[in-house]
Each structure stands twice: as structure tokens, then as C-alpha cells.
Amino acid sequence: MPDQRGSRQNTTFPSAGRTAHGYLARPPQGVGPGLVVVQEWWGLTSHIATMADRFAAEGFTVLAPDLFGGETTHDRAEAARLKRDLPVERAAEDLSGAVDHLLSLDGVVGDAVGVVGFCMGGGLALLLAARAGDRVAAVVPFYGLPPDPDFDYRGLTAHVLGHFGELDGSIPETAVDEAAIRIGEATDVRPEFHFYPAGHAFMNDEDLLGTHDPLQARTAWRRTLSFLWGHLG
Structure with a gap:
């Protein structure tokens, strides 16, 4: 079913000759590193906007691109369709445009952002980092990897922190281990991957899958903030 609240858009930015939309959240002090937050397959929902607000409250200028062009859903079949219909190249363009836009904003410090x-969005975050090179200094995928197990990580220079659920049937630990090996073989990066006694989407407090785990979410949140500040601060 469509999300009647709709997409949480509040800003626009240029993307490959088009106008892309997203959600922008600024830190209270008005100055801080840039951070791109990449949505789940539900769209740019209130959960993603809330995550952007939380990161902004911690001192980051945050942009969450709307990759589905305004569509959101709480229905798994519809979410799968939206994901399937999203051209990867268009998503990559919008994410790259989000990086450029953040780096152009007053108050964004540094010459690289986090993702x-x-x-x-976890898989797309890694894709963006591999394509953006030194424009991305830190990337954090939550329970997501590129769909192609043979994805080419050679452009990746960012530090990598990943969070995965031990009970997540969609991303087995073997797939995460293989991704870590591929990253290590293709780059000088040694990813830091953590496994939690939780299922998929354990950070999502809208709990659409019934797998939200507040305890594991708090642990992953603390690790993420420490990691981002360590490489962007």
C-alpha cells in the first residue's frame, strides 16, 4: 500500500542535467561535515527523514536523496517493484549529485563526505563510494551489499564500517565475508564489519518487518557516530 504521508522531500539539487529531490537536515550549529543518507526500498519515508534529523543533531549536514521520485510504500511487494524499476545508473547519478550538492553548501566542512x-541503500552506499573515490571518506552500509556479488570495488578509497544481522536471511554471513575479501583484494581498504544478534532492518523503528531491535540499534548507532567523526571530523 502506498504511504499516505508521502515522500519527505524538502529540497532540490542538480543531478546529471535533471532536478533531483531529497530531504536536507542541518546541524544546530550550522557547520559540520556532509553526510548522504541512502533510503531503504520503502522510499524516502519518515524513518529516513528521522535518521537524517538524528545525524544532523549530532553535527552533520545531511542530504537524503529521493531515489523513487516521490513514491513511498509500506507494502513489501510494492517496495520490491519500486526497487526493481529503479535504474541503477539514475540512482548513481542522483547520489553523485547529492555529494556535489553537499560539498557546495555553506557550512559543510571538508572536501569529502560520509555515506x-x-x-x-547499503548496497548503493558502497556503489557510490566506489564511484566517487576520494569525494567519499567514510561509508556505512546497514544490512546491505551491492546486488552483484562480483561488484568492482576498485574505485573505493573510503573507510568502511558495516552492520549486519546474524538472523538476516537475505544477507548471509558468507556473503558479507566474501564482500570483505573482495574489498581487500581490490583496494587498500580493510572493512570493519559487525554482526548483531538481530534480523534484517534492526535499525528501522517503524518496524515494518517486525525486526526492530532497540538494543542492537543503539550499539550500531554509537559505533557509526564514532566512526564517522573519526574519519570526517
Whole structure:
């Protein structure tokens, strides 16, 4: 079913000759590192906007691109369709445009940003980091990997922190281990991957899958903030 509240858009930015939309959240002090937050397959929902607000409250200028062009859903079949219909190249363009836009904003410090992605967005976060090179200094995928197990990580220079659920049937530990090996073989990066006694989407407090785990979410949150500040601060 469509999300009647709709997409949480509040800003626009240029993307490959088009106008892309997203959600922008600024830190209270008005100055801080840039951070791209990449949505789940549900769209740019209130959960993603809330995550952007939380990161902003911690001192980051956050942009969450709307990769589905305004569509959101709470229905798994519809979410799968939206993900399937999303051209990867268009998503990559919008994410790259989000990086450029953040780096152009007054108050964004540094010449590189961080990227955090959830589920589908976790894989896209790694894709963005591999394509953006030194424009991305830190990337944090939550329970997400590129769909192609042979994904080419050679452009990746960012530090990598990943969070995965031991009970997540969609991303087995063997797939995470293989991704870590591929990253290590293709780059000088040694990813830091953590496994939690939780299922998929354990950070999502809207709990659409019934797998939200507040305790594991708090642990992953603390690790993420420490990691981002360590490489962007």
C-alpha cells in the first residue's frame, strides 16, 4: 500500500542535467561535515527523514536523496517493484549529485563526505563510494551489499564500517565475508564489519518487518557516530 504521508522531500539539487529531490537536515550549529543518507526500498519515508534529523543533531549536514521520485510504500511487494524499476545508473547519478550538492553548501566542512545506507541503500552506499573515490571518506552500509556479488570495488578509497544481522536471511554471513575479501583484494581498504544478534532492518523503528531491535540499534548507532567523526571530523 502506498504511504499516505508521502515522500519527505524538502529540497532540490542538480543531478546529471535533471532536478533531483531529497530531504536536507542541518546541524544546530550550522557547520559540520556532509553526510548522504541512502533510503531503504520503502522510499524516502519518515524513518529516513528521522535518521537524517538524528545525524544532523549530532553535527552533520545531511542530504537524503529521493531515489523513487516521490513514491513511498509500506507494502513489501510494492517496495520490491519500486526497487526493481529503479535504474541503477539514475540512482548513481542522483547520489553523485547529492555529494556535489553537499560539498557546495555553506557550512559543510571538508572536501569529502560520509555515506550511510540502509538495506537497498547499503548496497548503493558502497556503489557510490566506489564511484566517487576520494569525494567519499567514510561509508556505512546497514544490512546491505551491492546486488552483484562480483561488484568492482576498485574505485573505493573510503573507510568502511558495516552492520549486519546474524538472523538476516537475505544477507548471509558468507556473503558479507566474501564482500570483505573482495574489498581487500581490490583496494587498500580493510572493512570493519559487525554482526548483531538481530534480523534484517534492526535499525528501522517503524518496524515494518517486525525486526526492530532497540538494543542492537543503539550499539550500531554509537559505533557509526564514532566512526564517522573519526574519519570526517
